[in-house]
Amino acid sequence: MTSNEAEKQGSSRRFQLPFQIRVEPRLEVPRWLSPVVSLGAIITALLLGGLILAFVGGNPFQAYAHIAKAAFGNLGVLSDTLVKATPLILTGLACTVAFRMKLWNIGAEGQFYMGALGASIVVLTGLVPEDASRFVTVSVMLIAGVVFGAFWGFIPGWLKARLKVNEIITTLMLNYIAISLTNYFIFGVWSEGGFQMSHTFQRSAWLPRLADFAEQMPILRGLTTHFGLVFAIVAAVIVGYVLYRSIWGYEIRLIGDNPRAAEYAGINITRNTVLVMMFSGALAGLGGMSEIGGVVHRLQAAISPGYGFTGIIIAWLAKLNPIVVIPVAVLFGGLILAGREIQPAGIPRLIQGIILFMLIASDVLLRYRIRIVRRAERV
């Protein structure tokens, strides 16, 4: 090329920076990156939430400080936070299990209600005699809660497995149906004096809680944390074992990643779809039972401020790791507990939404990286 031509080329080319920004897929994800990105997402979400709060006239600093104190400030509120965390752990686990197989169980809320209904039915209909021991009563309630929840998971699971019906919508619809059904029983069957609740259960249907032991250990006085927490933690360990150490867990993960490969490997996807949805429903149902037996001690309307939906966010934030679900649930438990006192009322829900959004948006940082490359010199 003559120098004339080279000059012509140089002058006709538009101005370019001497380096180029390239976005490339990552070959490997460093282990530290994932939690750091998640943390960053949460902090950003809190900042954004604070901004919006300020926009509507609130004081974000005050609000956040209040949340921290009202949720974790002393033993009493910490205990209350754990109470809120208990159902969240269980719904978080329910979503974790289902999501691992790419089954979008949005119905944890409904399964929760059904579990509560089941646990209440065995008590209110006298299936369990009033004078039965606590151990028997609670055990039957537990089984009922799990069975009802599993059944509510079975329906969408079967519909998906056999008729290929989209489980997102079916589980969601079943939420509304479950709530209506429960309401019918509350208002129409067991209502006491026209109130939105049944009569309080007998003592043997109450889950033991820390405050019960205040005589032996005065420090436990007034602490509302109940035995449901034990159920939740045990459930987390079981789910952890299933997913990471068991053969079934391997199959679930394989189906979740590539159903065709799972089929090719001889795994029965239909059966697993139903089983996993039942497992998921059972966990949420257990949450419902635990809330009935450990907190309200009767069947009443609106026993859940959206535990089932928050469970989705918890599962996602925990990156579908059942053990991580526990601390995440505690965090959200604190948020819900303290958030009740913040104006406006939608703030906790809004923050949850922003957190989830930031989380999925930040995932991109795990898949791609930015590299700055010197542009090649043109000769």
Next chain:
Amino acid sequence: MDPIIILHAGVATGTVLLFATIGEIFAERAGVLNLGLEGMMLIGAMSAFAITVQTGNGGLGLLAAMLAAGILSLLHGLVTIHFQADQVVSGLALTFLGVGLSLVLGEGLSSAGAIALLPKYTVPVLSSIPLLGPILFTKQSVMVYIGYILIPLSWFYINHTRFGLHLRAVGENPTAADAMGLNIYRLRYTYVFVGGILAGLAGGTISLAISPGWFSELTTGGMGWIAIGLVIFAQWNPWRAAFGSYAFGALRRTILDIQGPQMIFGLRNPFFFNPYYGFFLQMLPFAFTIIVLIIGSRGALRKRLGAPAALGLPYIRGERGL
């Protein structure tokens, strides 16, 4: 329990579902699943109400609704199209976001009092048509008429224009469309935005025309989710979407009316004598959505039609230099 009244109300309420469903059809035809309908509709409803309260102008309210929901939908677009996040989770996040924002920003709106509703019209000649006249053309909100126009318009656009061809191509095989020079990103953003606008319109229709007022979450009461189910029932076709939407609207009215009279068809009305059976009535729209889904899924399998082939999948064109 007058059938004319029920169908009339059905068309009115159904218009809300119609806007949301057709909006989602546009987005899904382009290959993007947007589950955030409930959130977008709610923020549309809130914005429409809030702006109308402030300005007294329903038209501005509608505009605000469309804008608010549209912006929200673009967020979903950004995360799913550019960041290639999972469309299902992003849609759910959008719902939380939309609902949360509506509740926060709409605080105190319920005490705002009465506002100027959107006008209702009766079409002179058409309203005299026996049966259809009183249902379709008598004293219906202007939004209903807009709905009537939207149906054939969207059908025509999708199936008989060049842009419709591009839209369908992007949702069926984005790789092929890309190779033929279509800008996949731009087209997907566009139609996600269209979906958002129509969802906002749906929300505005609720708070300014059909069930005027602001009732927090109860304003939309799950209609966004029903719309998503209707898209599958509609097999991504605007005409079927209209049928489904209006039918659901009629169902809602039926549920309300059925609790009124003492006798129905000569028999004692159980819903009158035991008001708690009303809870079962409440379940009906949701149970019907499930049934509608089952029909839609089986129909799809049978006719070998079905969802746009690339629905729900992010489009990645290898390594890109900026």
Next chain:
Amino acid sequence: MSVLAGLYKPEAGTIIVDGESADFNSPKDAIAMGLGMIHQHFTLIESHTVTENILLGLDDPRFLMKLHHYDKKMETLGEQYGMQVTPAAKIWQLSVGEQQRVEILKMLYRGVRVLIMDEPTSVLAPQEIEELFKTLRSMTVDGRSIVFISHKLNEVMSIADRITVLRQGKVTAAGIHTATTSKPELANLMVGRKVLFQLDKTAKEPGDVVLELKAVSSLNDKGLPALRNVNLKVRSGEIVGVAGVAGNGQTELGEVITGLRRCTAGEILVNGQDVTNKSARVPINLGVAHVPEDRTHVGTAPNLTITDNVIMKSYREPPLAKGSSLDHVAAREKAVHLKDEYTILAPSVDTQVRMLSGGNLQRVILAREFSAQPVLLIAMQPTRGLDVGAIEGVQRLLLEQRDAGAAILLVSEELEEIFTLSDRIAVIYEGEIVGDGVEADAQQVGLMMTGGKESSPEGTTS
């Protein structure tokens, strides 16, 4: 080539078109300058018509799709170049050869002057290839140029005027005139070492019948017959190669044997055991290995690790299974061992397999399937999309398994491969085995592959 077609941006260097440097930001730019590419995997919208596909992305028609008007135009265009098309037909209704014609028409309609074709013959039978070559030659008559990408040296030698060889992204020889070179020389340029075209295959006396198909019939995904009354036997220690043009039932053949598709009639026996219409697990437990056609969508789980992928068939049995648990340590050990043995190039066994190249991905699959010492191996297009070096490796492994006594059913679109590896050759056409135990003669086999003639019954039933 993707750079030329506008899909990727070059990091360095220039493209000069008509004497001016060109900067393509998208395929549209490239086509505007007259460069068009037909990919190996067609860029067609299955549910749309031929005309709709050809018109896709153009500014004309401006608004209304007057399909009748354009249908006629497409027909005329096709006739001009000797290609028959039905403009109103939907793509999924067309044969692969017809679909390819639509792709070519797409480019011609846009006035493309340089047509790039990527492995165009991989889906065609010998007779269809000849037709394609005729079309290409007629296109060059009115001044168009063709860039013909292929690894099939026979075809390259047949159709090309000049040849350029690429190895690992670099040009090793540019613009050689075909007359001055030869296949061995080209292969050498491609791989960088002498490539043996003859693999050492020891003659072997086949053993007992391992796989038997009796009157097997099956439907494809569209509900049309895919297999009709198939009878086939494969013995231990022999490779039965099934030649056929893609879409004649080979895929379904592999699927019915491995339990991934139902038969509507007939019986399938593995070592005498009936596996007809049983779940996929039954053949796996009987020692049937399956190397699937689709590596990424069927054969592997992309986001799972190499370890997870390699245990996909063996995780249910000890030593990997301990009751209901999975022994992680043992699984990882096995993976490390296999990674070594099959030279899978990857940072570690914890790497997600979506990061692996095609060749390495295939090695993961082979490691998994071969290491189980299968009694029957169903190998579907095992070397598709691999470079010459990798192909050689795979073929060697197949022969090793055969020598170790496995019965192998090899389905391949590469006639060369079938001829080289098979102890017995069968031909499949429209779901029927039209030839079994035929001669390794490209002409004859090619005819059978396109329904030309049935082979006369052999004296022995093999």
